[in-house]
Amino acid sequence: MQIPTGNLDAIRDGIRAVLDPLTPAADTRPAADGAAGDLVLLARAFDQLMDVMERIEADSRVEGGTHTPHSSTAGDISELGEYALKLLDNLAAHLNEAAAREHNAGLAANFAVWIARHGGQIDTLAPVADALALLANRLTDPRDLEALNAIMAEISNAVSPVIREDLERINPGRPWRVLLLNRSIVATRSHNTAVMEEAFAFLTHYLPEDAARFFTEGMQQMDALDYPAQVRKVMEKYHRLWTLNRSLH
Helix, strand or coil: CCCCCCHHHHHHHHHHHHHCCHHHHHCCCCCCHHHHHHHHHHHHHHHHHHHHHHHHHHHHHHHCCCCCCCCCHHHHHHHHHHHHHHHHHHHCCCCCCHHHHHHHHHHHHHHHHHHHHHHCCCCCHHHHHHHHHHHHCCCCCCCHHHHHHHHHHHHHHHHHHHHCCCCCCCCCCCCHHHHHHHHHHHHHCCCHHHHHHHHHHHHHHHHHHHHHHHHHHHHHHHHCCCCHHHHHHHHHHHHHHHHHHHHHC
């Protein structure tokens, strides 16, 4: 899985990489088997989706970023993104191999980047958060982690207000919480202190109840993994603010 770019060529290639291996198997099934028909419909739906996305990008280039009566609104982009994620969910039902499922997850992240960069909002976060977590576990180079953090920041900023309200706080596995915690972990592993500051500010604003534990565990990791001094300094600052200082009041 590669760092998502939101590039339409990459998305189209990714869809083909998942769908094409399924097509021969689907074609050999009996006509009564609905799986083959479902895959054909899915392929057509993805083709139509990509055509619409390409037209939106072409219109945006012609208009130079200005709004016209024919421009796609943020609501249009959001609906299109929601439709794309639903198609991926339908496609996932046909996937058995772990590699194909991982590739499908990567597409969810790519669609999310595209939505964010075109002014839409993300209303279905679970597959996106899962994909980013999977990718974060694959990366080790600080530069790659810094690039991934930038993508996670874009996506975080595009998440719908309803999800940001975080009303389901009783669920520790909720996608919004998973995304923000993972973003802060990725920022720390990037060793970029400016990136850490930005991610930590976002985390403490939206998940203040998780802050003390996160920074306490972060300090434990500083020792266990021998992080650079500048990284430790930022972690110590937030640990002091959210644990030591607060315990005195």
